[in-house]
Amino acid sequence: MDFEKHQNLHTIVMLRDVIRKWWRLELTFADKHGGVQDWQRAEGVAPPNDFCRHSLSSKEGLRRCGQSVRVLHEKFKASKTHRRALFHDCHLNFCIVGAPLYIGQDYEGFLFVEGFARQPLGPSDAEATRARLGMPPERTGAEPRVPVLDASEQSKLADLLEFVVNELARQEQTLPSLSSELSDRFRFEQIIGRSGPMMEVFRLMEKVAHSDSTVLINGESGTGKELVARAIHHNGPRQDKPFVVQNCSAFNDNLLESALFGHTRGAFTGALREKKGLFEVADGGTFFLDEVGDMSPALQVKLLRVLQEGTFLPVGGTQLKEVDVRVIAATHKDLGELVKRGEFREDLFYRINVIRLQLPPLRERRDDLPVLIDHFLRKHHRPGQQARGLAPDALGILGAYTWPGNIRELENEIERLLVLGGDQDTIPGDLLSSRIRDAVVPGGGPFVAPRAHGKLHEAVEALEREMIHQGLVRTRNNKSRLARELGISRSNLILKIARYGLNKGLPDDLDDPDEE
Ligand SMILES: Nc1ncnc2c1ncn2[C@@H]1O[C@H](COP(=O)(O)OP(=O)(O)OP(=O)(O)O)[C@@H](O)[C@H]1O
Ligand SMILES: [Mg+2]
Structure with a gap:
């Protein structure tokens, strides 16, 4: 073990x-x-x-x-x-x-x-x-x-x-x-998550990692598309071969074409010598095509050909080249919608949409916040820093925020908090970026937990948290008694208290261990 x-x-x-x-x-x-x-x-x-x-x-x-x-x-x-x-x-x-x-x-x-x-x-x-x-x-x-x-x-x-x-x-x-x-x-160790939507992602990843099929990863910015693509590659049969990344929105069409497919000597002004394209570099391995929705129609045709026949023509070339490349494509756009609008080829869409991995935004998997925060605190912890966690008000605010920038935004925020408050045992909420604080507590007042609304499981959690919180105050933090009242084990209660960050600002635990 x-x-x-x-x-x-x-x-x-x-x-x-x-x-x-x-x-x-x-x-x-x-x-x-x-x-x-x-x-x-x-x-x-x-x-x-x-x-x-x-x-x-x-x-x-x-x-x-x-x-x-x-x-x-x-x-x-x-x-x-x-x-x-x-x-x-x-x-x-x-x-x-x-x-x-x-x-x-x-x-x-x-x-x-x-x-x-x-x-x-x-x-x-x-x-x-x-x-x-x-x-x-x-x-x-x-x-x-x-x-x-x-x-x-x-x-x-x-x-x-x-x-x-x-x-x-x-x-x-x-x-x-x-x-x-x-x-x-463990093989997906860097990908943190235990919420329902992430479990679904893991299950699918396990299946596709062993196969050779094309995968389309869909998700908002900062939801971990590249992380997931890498993990699929590194857990599959091609792990010892190259993993090549190209963002299709980064270049203009001509540059992208020669980056992907290479060019012959003299193919265009400035092409002084022949250059290998990334598809050739990725031969035997995996090619991660990021923002595939931004590819021009002309390049979409070339991509379709690589996918179907494994061949392509370098810019200026006359001889087809053959490669064996697994393609993982990603986009934050709705490709189906682009197809309807005529901006993305339907045949290519069906070719890359064999298996679709939909990455949930952070706001739909709030269960994962505590583990993600813990993960980033460990990841960005520097020698000499004291900080072991965030204060309840900081956790409350992070939990209530809508995370438009998703996990990248969360990671940046934790890194920033460690820089500013890493010398304190627990990092208080007033060190949070004002962008985040102001979005949750306009006017800068104290943080008050939001009313339960939205998804059922969120409402249930909010109720559970509230019941435990009030129970702790009522029993003066007597966890054995409260656990009995709530009909759960004391250990389970302890885990829930930690999960909800309820263990601060309470009187000392008056538990009588003999009581149990
Ligand atoms: N589930 C996760 N667990 C841990 N870290 C994650 C997770 N998802 C994303 N990250 C981290 O968040 C950051 C953004 O991830 P990544 O670059 O894979 O997202 P992306 O979807 O490709 O974003 P973009 O659309 O902006 O390119 C990275 O630092 C990554 O390590
Ligand atoms: Mg990315």
């Missing part, structure tokens, strides 16, 4: 989110040999505090941290029957807790969280830790903050880890297809 594959699993994304928001800690995986791949890559991991950060940044420190992980690993391996979470104190006296993952009888590694203290660090503790790490003394007296988890918090964290490993094991066992589905999902 490859934990890499699990990074985008709903359960893991939610768990990571909960752990970040509640305890400001990070979830990490150790494989069945006790290795931590996140640390090897040293990217995207945000150590929980500056001491750990310091330790992980040196070879010796990394070795010591690895030892602590190995202690847990050895214990888990030693006893196949022990499937509960275990704690261990590391070389810096911080705590690490892990829960082993078994698929059937096989030990597959463990999930863990490290770098928290059991009680607040006094100045002398901090000084001792500094000395142990060879860190210079802090002159301002402002010691790094170390998350502190008392006994009850520790047991909640352990419960949560156990719950998730059991859940992963259950999914893996009860759904025999999950492994293969996971590996398929």
Whole structure:
């Protein structure tokens, strides 16, 4: 079992989110040999505090941290029957807790969280830790903050880890297809989404990746057309051959023609020597024709010929050339409509519209916002940045915005937020671009959740969010009680709270763990 594959699993994304928001800690995986791949890559991991950060940044420190992980690993391996979470104190006296993952009888590694203290660090503790790490003394007296988890918090964290490993094991066992589905999902790892419309896209992608048929990708600007085209190529039989991209609206007709099909020497003024066209460059591989709706009628004829016969004539040439190219075409336009208006050849339309992948705009898959935000926060996180998430008001505004620029706009916004607010733990809503803020809260007032309207599932979600929110206030954040009232499990409630970003500004959890 490859934990890499699990990074985008709903359960893991939610768990990571909960752990970040509640305890400001990070979830990490150790494989069945006790290795931590996140640390090897040293990217995207945000150590929980500056001491750990310091330790992980040196070879010796990394070795010591690895030892602590190995202690847990050895214990888990030693006893196949022990499937509960275990704690261990590391070389810096911080705590690490892990829960082993078994698929059937096989030990597959463990999930863990490290770098928290059991009680607040006094100045002398901090000084001792500094000395142990060879860190210079802090002159301002402002010691790094170390998350502190008392006994009850520790047991909640352990419960949560156990719950998730059991859940992963259950999914893996009860759904025999999950492994293969996971590996398929992993193959499209860069394409984030778990909403219904995206699942549909993944299913179709899986089918077409193995075939050689022409694909038409339809979607608004910034919905991931090129990303999807690349993924289809890289997961299909042509993956070792070239993937060539040409945007058909970028050039005038003559230039586009010679770019696509090449030209002979002297074909036109300035054609000093023969030049290969991109179709030839793409031979054996895949050609991504972007904005195919902008192609002139003359070039449409030439394209149709390549598609039907695999042959074309270079500009100025007299001899047909033969190529074996898979074409993936994309457009944000409605090609059927262009055909009706006589702007696109009907025969070409039918030839490229064999399989159509319709990419949903972001506003139709709002379920994906949290995972996308999480993905872009990880993608654009730079060493030294603290930020682990967005504040609830920022999430609320992003959730209410209509995203005309789609995922590209979201990605740019998250990147910008990290630049402006990356030094804060959670990035507040007032750092959002005014374009986005003003569209959602005109006049710059506080963000108030919009009334439920539109699609049924959105209305249901809005109601669910509201019920949980009010319930949390009413029960003074007693999650066991609220879960009982709502008729769901406490763990499920915890995941929902994180999903809706409801875990800020509430009184401390008054849960009595014995109550359960
Ligand atoms: N589902 C997704 N998951 C993660 N990132 C995505 C997803 N969809 C798009 N992106 C990112 O959004 C950006 C835009 O994607 P892409 O260029 O593929 O869109 P496009 O539809 O080709 O846009 P345009 O019409 O403007 O050319 C890229 O940075 C891409 O990585
Ligand atoms: Mg594009």
